[in-house]
Amino acid sequence: MMPIRYIRDWCNGNTISINNHWAEIEAITLTGTNAALGCATTSIIGAGSATITNGNTASGDMFAPGSGLQWVRVDLGSLRADIAKVMVWHYWSDARKYHATRTEVSADGVTWVTIYDSAVSGEYTETSAGFSMAVPSPILTLSHTAGYFAPLRNPARPQVAAHLEQAADRTAGGVTYAFDPEVSEELITLAWSGMSLTDVTALRTFFQTTAKGMTELFTLIDPWSLTSYQVCFAEPTLGITESAPLRYAVTCSLRRVL
DSSP: OOOEEEEEEEEOOBSSOSEEEEOEEEEEETTSOBTTTTOEEEETTEEOOGGGGSSOOOTTSOEEEEESSEEEEEEEEEEESOEEEEEEEOOOTTOOBBSSOEEEEESSSSSEEEEEEHHHHOOOBOOTTOEEEEOOOOEEEEEOTTSOEEEEESOOOOEEEEEOEEEEEEETTEEEEEOOTTTOEEEEEEEEEEEEHHHHHHHHHIIIIITGGGTSOEEEEETTTTEEEEEEESSSSOEEEEEETTEEEEEEEEEEOO
16 A cells, blocks of 8 residues: 555535534554554644544544634554555534545655545545545656656565675685675565556566666656665566466566665
């Protein structure tokens, strides 16, 4: 999943009153646990409320900061790459609808990704079950100054390993190996566990055709670490094995340019 730390939910009154209410916000992991339980909250008025993350979804246990366009924010405490969905409960006992609802997630509290916007998808009726919104899958990107670009959907988090280079000096015991920053490199492995044939074909086309034989430098943007690297391909082909009928495990090795 896309790595996130913050969740922000907006609203601006409802079909019953002009006031805003939040009963609960949950961040559900891939294993079904609530990562937001007990987490710190803030709001547009400054302070948040422990009721938003106390695990109680009852309408009577809620935070009511006032009226107008307002938001509350949940801080999960650290970057999480295992959040599958966000659940939100406003006041729900009378099946009202809230206006201008928008739910966003962020890794740093600065750049936000909208996962639901009532201006686009419509207002929804509040219920005791809450409202569920999926957290997008991560997308790495490879880009080239000449305009080549590839969004790499749903990979595992890149694995980075230092590669020891042979040093120039020799000893009586043979060759000495050492990690020399001036000649060393880092290998980055990208892996997908269940890619479709369509995506495999698209990747192969990009890597072997658009990427000019996999010899040029590209920029890799990593959504987990929120950093970018200059890389080139370490191998001339992709590693592809069929992991299930019409599903493929794919690996690709990149060499980070230090």
